[in-house]
Amino acid sequence: MVKRERMESARRYKKLQAELELESGVNYAFYRMQKEGKPWRTDSLQHSSKDRAINFTLSQIQDGPFAKLSVFNKDSTESFLVRTGFIPNSRPALTILASQSSVSLVGKAKIEGGSAIRNGSISYSSHYKMRADKDAFHDTVFIGENLPYFDTLKFYPELAKDQFTKVFETERCIFDGNDHVGGSANGQATCKTVIMQGDSRCENCEIRADRVFIRGRSDLQNAKVKARTISLKDSAKVSGIFFAQDTLEVSLLLEQQSPIKFIVQGEKTGEVDYTGFINLNKLKARDALVIFMADNWDETMKGIPVNASEHVEMRGALISRGTVDFRGKLTGQMIAYNFGFYEGNTFWRGFLRDGQIKGDTTYHPFLPDIVYLGGEASYEK
Numbered sequence: 001m002v003k004r005e006r007m008e009s010a011r012r013y014k015k016l017q018a019e020l021e022l023e024s025g026v027n028y029a030f031y032r033m034q035k036e037g038k039p040w041r042t043d044s045l046q047h048s049s050k051d052r053a054i055n056f057t058l059s060q061i062q063d064g065p066f067a068k069l070s071v072f073n074k075d076s077t078e079s080f081l082v083r084t085g086f087i088p089n090s091r092p093a094l095t096i097l098a099s100q101s102s103v104s105l106v107g108k109a110k111i112e113g114g115s116a117i118r119n120g121s122i123s124y125s126s127h128y129k130m131r132a133d134k135d136a137f138h139d140t141v142f143i144g145e146n147l148p149y150f151d152t153l154k155f156y157p158e159l160a161k162d163q164f165t166k167v168f169e170t171e172r173c174i175f176d177g178n179d180h181v182g183g184s185a186n187g188q189a190t191c192k193t194v195i196m197q198g199d200s201r202c203e204n205c206e207i208r209a210d211r212v213f214i215r216g217r218s219d220l221q222n223a224k225v226k227a228r229t230i231s232l233k234d235s236a237k238v239s240g241i242f243f244a245q246d247t248l249e250v251s252l253l254l255e256q257q258s259p260i261k262f263i264v265q266g267e268k269t270g271e272v273d274y275t276g277f278i279n280l281n282k283l284k285a286r287d288a289l290v291i292f293m294a295d296n297w298d299e300t301m302k303g304i305p306v307n308a309s310e311h312v313e314m315r316g317a318l319i320s321r322g323t324v325d326f327r328g329k330l331t332g333q334m335i336a337y338n339f340g341f342y343e344g345n346t347f348w349r350g351f352l353r354d355g356q357i358k359g360d361t362t363y364h365p366f367l368p369d370i371v372y373l374g375g376e377a378s379y380e381k
Contacts (some may be wrong), residue, residue: 022080025056025071030377033084039156039369041067060084064226064243065160065263065291066368069379085368088152088375092116092142093359095149095335097321103339106130106353111138113333113359116149129343130351152374153335155321157295159370160265164226164245165208168192173209175200175218181207194227196220196236214238221258233282246275256285263291263368266305266322274301278320280308280328288314289365294321294337304340310354317365326355332363 028047032040041060048055055074060067066083073079093113096103102120104127105111115122115138122141124132142149173191176198181187185203194209196202197216202223212227214220215234223240230244233251239258242248245265266276278292292306305322312328318336325341326334339352366380367373 019078021054021056021073022071022078024054025058025073026069026080026082026379028056029058029060029069029071029084033086033369033377037374038154038372039067039159041159062159062163064163064224064241065261065293065370066241082379082381084377084379085366086373086375087364087366087378088373090361090364091149091333091335091373092140093333093357095153095333096120096338097150097153097335098338101338102350104130104351105132105136105138106348106351108133108135108354108356109352110136110356110358111352112357113361114140114142116142116147118145118147118150119143125351130348130353152372154372155293156370156372157265157293160243160293161267161295163243164228164265165190165210168210175202181205247277247279249277249279249281250283251281252283254284256283256288259287259289260285261289261291263289263293264305265293266295266297268296268301272300272302274303274305276305276322277303278306280312282309282311283314283328284312285314285316288316289367290314290316290318290320291368291371292320292322293370297322299323299338304342306336308355315360315363317363317367319367319371323349325353326357327353329356329358331358332360332365 044059046057056071058071060069069082069084071080092115094111094115096117100119103122104125106125122138124136168191170191172193173189174195179200181189181202182205187205190208192210194207195213196218200218202220204222206224209227212225212230214232214236218236220238225242228245229247230242231249232238235253239260241261243263248262248264264276264278269275304325306320306324308326308328310327315331317332318334320336323338323340324336334357340349341353
């Protein structure tokens with residue numbers, strides 16, 4: 001009896017000690033993340049307290065657009081594996097990144113919840129071809145180069161540019177009917193082309209490909225998808241992280257209930273040519289994060305990299321280092337280089353046509369640290 005009690009007491013102590021070491025490792029990682037003021041990475045870091053009561057080993061490496069934190073206790077009997085990032089402080093509904101830019105509201109465009117702009121203004125367009133309607137609206141405008149909204153904002157796209165697989169053993173993988181990716185939950189697929197259609201499913205799965213097509217009634221829950229191009233359409237239900245190198249196109253008919261992260265890296269392919277586009281044709285989502293990293297993008301590049309049609313209605317955040325043509329409805333916050341759209345062959349720079357942006361201070365997006373806004377270090381599984 002006494003022996004069993006001692007064994008159980010030793011077991012409980014060992015378990016509590018392991019939990020303490022893992023928690024200490026996570027807290028140390030958060031401390032380093034917030035102290036650096038930029039993305040913090042380490043392949044392998046061993047830590048031991050002075051009295052050797054706490055010992056752990058950790059690594060924080062790039063995994064898609066996010067960092068992956070791994071913590072092990074000294075005996076390697078327990079581990080903690082999550083993706084880390086930051087929950088930023090509240091910001092105005094709209095932040096414009098261009099050094100010199102004025103925004104003109106066209107049609108029924110609205111900005112509610114404040115706007116931050118470096119140098120310029122926000123006004124109602126009086127151009128005879130692009131007039132603002134009587135319902136157009138904007139409220140408080142914060143102007144100044146030194147506003148904290150700009151001081152804390154940094155992008156590090158170079159950390160994620162090598163995350164895309166180039167060589168594939170399998171040419172094509174098609175999941176149809178009731179197929180599961182990888183044959184079961186937590187499955188994996190690495191193919192040059194991945195097609196999910198019918199009632200195919202993916203639960204906590206990982207897909208790495210050159211091209212990914214999600215269509216039909218496919219159901220992806222908490223997926224990790226990395227590919228050069230990604231297309232989502234029809235009555236598919238999706239959640240998780242969709243990370244594209246070049247192009248991400250969304251035309252989803254159903255309202256998306258679970259959190260989604262759409263992220264595009266982008267890359268310069270010529271003097272004025274750029275491959276990297278987010279086209280939100282149809283999207284209704286309760287919690288969506290859209291990020292255009294714009295690796296090596298500038299205003300001389302052809303086209304508009306981020307487009308959201310009038311069929312877009314989402315709560316969340318849209319962050320783009322490139323020009324945005326936004327005509328939908330967003331509740332949350334937007335950070336964009338500038339607005340613009342094409343009418344025929346004419347490019348209307350600095351015009352927001354029909355788009356409606358409404359700030360929501362209760363929404364706090366979980367961001368990868370390669371988009372650094374400061375705030376509180378955090379993690380998600």
